Amino acid sequence: KILILDFGSQYTQLIARAVREANVYCEIVPFHSKIQFDPSLKGIILSGSPFSVNDPNAPDVDIQGFNEKVPVLGVCYGAQLTAKKFGGRVAKSDKREYGRALFHKKNADDVILKDIMDASQVWMSHSDSVLELPEGFSVLGTTEDIPYAAFKKDGSGNPLYCVQFHPEVYHSIEGKKLLKNFLVNICGCHQDWTPAHFVTDTINNLKAQIGDRKVIMALSGGVDSTVAATLIHRAIGDRLFGIFVDNGVLRKNEFQQVLDIYKKIGLNVKGVDAKELFYGQLAGKTDPEAKRKTIGKLFIDVFQDEAKKIEGVELLGQGTIYPDVIESVSVHGPSVTIKSHHNVGGLPDIMHLELVEPLRFLFKDEVRRVGKELGIPADLLNRHPFPGPGLAIRILGEITPEKVQLLQDADYRYVQGLKDHNLYDQVWQAGAILLPVKSVGVMGDERTYEFTVALRAVTSVDGMTADWAHLPYDFMAFISNDIINNVRGINRVVYDISSKPPATIEWE
Numbered sequence: 001k002i003l004i005l006d007f008g009s010q011y012t013q014l015i016a017r018a019v020r021e022a023n024v025y026c027e028i029v030p031f032h033s034k035i036q037f038d039p040s041l042k043g044i045i046l047s048g049s050p051f052s053v054n055d056p057n058a059p060d061v062d063i064q065g066f067n068e069k070v071p072v073l074g075v076c077y078g079a080q081l082t083a084k085k086f087g088g089r090v091a092k093s094d095k096r097e098y099g100r101a102l103f104h105k106k107n108a109d110d111v112i113l114k115d116i117m118d119a120s121q122v123w124m125s126h127s128d129s130v131l132e133l134p135e136g137f138s139v140l141g142t143t144e145d146i147p148y149a150a151f152k153k154d155g156s157g158n159p160l161y162c163v164q165f166h167p168e169v170y171h172s173i174e175g176k177k178l179l180k181n182f183l184v185n186i187c188g189c190h191q192d193w194t195p196a197h198f199v200t201d202t203i204n205n206l207k208a209q210i211g212d213r214k215v216i217m218a219l220s221g222g223v224d225s226t227v228a229a230t231l232i233h234r235a236i237g238d239r240l241f242g243i244f245v246d247n248g249v250l251r252k253n254e255f256q257q258v259l260d261i262y263k264k265i266g267l268n269v270k271g272v273d274a275k276e277l278f279y280g281q282l283a284g285k286t287d288p289e290a291k292r293k294t295i296g297k298l299f300i301d302v303f304q305d306e307a308k309k310i311e312g313v314e315l316l317g318q319g320t321i322y323p324d325v326i327e328s329v330s331v332h333g334p335s336v337t338i339k340s341h342h343n344v345g346g347l348p349d350i351m352h353l354e355l356v357e358p359l360r361f362l363f364k365d366e367v368r369r370v371g372k373e374l375g376i377p378a379d380l381l382n383r384h385p386f387p388g389p390g391l392a393i394r395i396l397g398e399i400t401p402e403k404v405q406l407l408q409d410a411d412y413r414y415v416q417g418l419k420d421h422n423l424y425d426q427v428w429q430a431g432a433i434l435l436p437v438k439s440v441g442v443m444g445d446e447r448t449y450e451f452t453v454a455l456r457a458v459t460s461v462d463g464m465t466a467d468w469a470h471l472p473y474d475f476m477a478f479i480s481n482d483i484i485n486n487v488r489g490i491n492r493v494v495y496d497i498s499s500k501p502p503a504t505i506e507w508e
């Protein structure tokens with residue numbers, strides 16, 4: 001494996017994804033972690049950072065010590081820190097480089113530049129530059145603005161490479177090739193981190209962890225929980241007990257459809273219809289946080305009741321994925337904050353069961369590839385994210401069963417329309433929101449006074465930021481008519497043109 005030492009750059013996760021894309025396993029760890037140099041560790045990549053290497057509290061690591069054990073690649077800050085620690089000079093240059101630059105090779109024979117053309121476009125983002133190389137280092141390439149865009153340590157011993165640009169970002173056209181050269185030609189990695197390999201390995205590990213014990217797990221119909229459950233099922237069969245709760249605020253027909261898919265995959269899942277319970281407790285609640293809390297708490301109650309019915313359960317399955325568990329390095333100092341996020345509101349804290357999390361080290365795109373390898377239907381794997389509190393946070397104000405049905409119908413037509421017009425896979429998430437406003441309309445000769453529905457569709461990578469999707473006008477015209485003509489109780493459709501930030505994806 002490869003370790004990526006995180007100095008707090010916004011691009012660190014992209015390095016990890018690029019390494020995984022080359023079918024090499026890697027992990028991100030905070031720069032100050034203690035590193036175990038066992039034979040599986042083939043190399044270290046030093047990430048970028050918002051710090052300057054000349055800041056008094058700049059993050060520091062023992063690069064020479066690492067390099068005595070394994071090959072090292074420094075990226076941006078990682079490159080500057082290497083230059084500085086080995087005796088070179090790094091300072092603010094008059095030209096701050098940000099954006100595209102052309103990389104000119106100075107040492108075309110070097111293995112890290114294999115198959116990379118001259119004047120390849122790279123992405124720069126730095127205000128400090130390396131002004132003098134340390135002794136014993138030589139230049140590999142330049143750009144118009146900087147003399148040392150890539151360099152390396154000469155002599156015998158483990159290779160030590162540095163690049164000022166960001167090979168991990170999309171705009172560095174041949175960056176992935178450079179990373180692959182480092183991984184394969186320099187570190188000797190085997191490129192065997194494939195979905196098939198992951199599936200075999202994981203099933204073996206799950207068998208070892210679980211033994212002959214029983215696992216209970218909440219399923220949501222989403223990608224992560226389904227893939228996680230399928231892996232566990234492959235390992236222990238029907239000793240996995242899945243629970244899928246109808247909380248009354250799922251999408252139209254979703255409860256039955258999802259149960260049918262689980263059956264097809266062969267999962268042992270019990271559907272629990274708790275609609276009335278949820279409607280009862282949601283009645284009269286209008287505050288978004290109160291709605292979330294009510295749903296979260298009821299869900300735990302229902303799940304615990306079901307858990308009690310299964311004798312001797314010792315483990316809890318979870319669809320946690322890698323972005324939820326990476327410890328992020330704070331930009332405001334070398335302190336570390338840990339993101340904790342649970343797919344299903346707070347279950348692990350309350351259940352006190354041993355956790356089984358087979359996807360703990362996968363990115364979302366890898367989860368999808370593993371799901372494909374496992375034979376999970378594509379329409380399930382490519383589903384948009386859907387929030388735990390479901391339509392409850394898309395019905396602004398109080399929730400009633402009538403409003404749920406109205407929104408389910410509008411949402412169903414919207415999503416179906418997107419699929420029929422080949423737009424569904426082009427947006428990251430889409431849904432309809434029922435507004436608590438009625439307005440006047442006219443249908444035939446009759447005056448109507450009915451609800452408004454807002455449509456939302458966004459493009460995004462991870463949901464942290466998002467742009468409103470520029471859906472074609474023709475589609476908007478179609479879907480507006482389709483909803484108003486077919487969903488009684490709605491006489492007006494509007495489209496949400498707010499991006500995140502400053503808006504959020506959900507309205508509540």
Ligand code: XMP
Pocket residue numbers: 292343385386387388389429463464500503504505506507
């Ligand atoms: P926001 O509205 O914060 O949403 O921009 C970002 C992503 O998170 C989802 N979301 C939730 N998911 N429980 C969930 O499981 C929640 O309470 C919740 N609130 C928002 C939202 O659908 C989007 O994908």
